[in-house]
Amino acid sequence: MEKVLKFLKEAETYYLATIDGDQARVRPFGTVHEFEGKLYIQTGKVKDVSKQIHKNPKVEICAFKDGDWLRVAGTLVEDDRIEARQSMLDAYPSLQGMYKADDGNTEVFYFKDATATFSSFTKAPEVVKF
Numbered sequence: 001m002e003k004v005l006k007f008l009k010e011a012e013t014y015y016l017a018t019i020d021g022d023q024a025r026v027r028p029f030g031t032v033h034e035f036e037g038k039l040y041i042q043t044g045k046v047k048d049v050s051k052q053i054h055k056n057p058k059v060e061i062c063a064f065k066d067g068d069w070l071r072v073a074g075t076l077v078e079d080d081r082i083e084a085r086q087s088m089l090d091a092y093p094s095l096q097g098m099y100k101a102d103d104g105n106t107e108v109f110y111f112k113d114a115t116a117t118f119s120s121f122t123k124a125p126e127v128v129k130f
């Protein structure tokens, strides 16, 4: 998981795909954080992306960096503890103007049953499960 976290942080932006009925949806995301040994992302409950995740938590993210790309497919689980949300906000001071751990909007999810695949045009894929 450390390698996945490092790649996503260095890429800065990843693309999060969700399922909306029978339609795929994708958008840029940046938050990624390790808390209690799990990989977390952050969003807001008011967003469509949040509603899609709650309805169907099976998502995939993709990021690209230095000729390599990473896909992480898995199930997102909401962690409703204030300390999990606060830990994320502490890692992203820039979010603190928009989000508070107890604002009723901020939410964090961790990846469960995740399969991460590192790919490139020149090397064999590397699969990491966490």
Ligand SMILES: Cc1cc2nc3c(=O)[nH]c(=O)nc-3n(C[C@H](O)[C@H](O)[C@H](O)COP(=O)(O)O)c2cc1C
Binding pocket: 013, 025, 027, 028, 029, 030, 031, 042, 043, 044, 047, 048, 049, 050
């Ligand atoms: C570089 C970048 C990083 C972003 N990171 C996040 C993020 O980590 N969490 C989030 O909720 N929105 C993030 N956003 C904003 C979402 O992409 C935006 O709110 C999007 O419209 C949400 O998807 P939805 O419209 O399907 O709800 C980011 C936007 C950009 C451009």
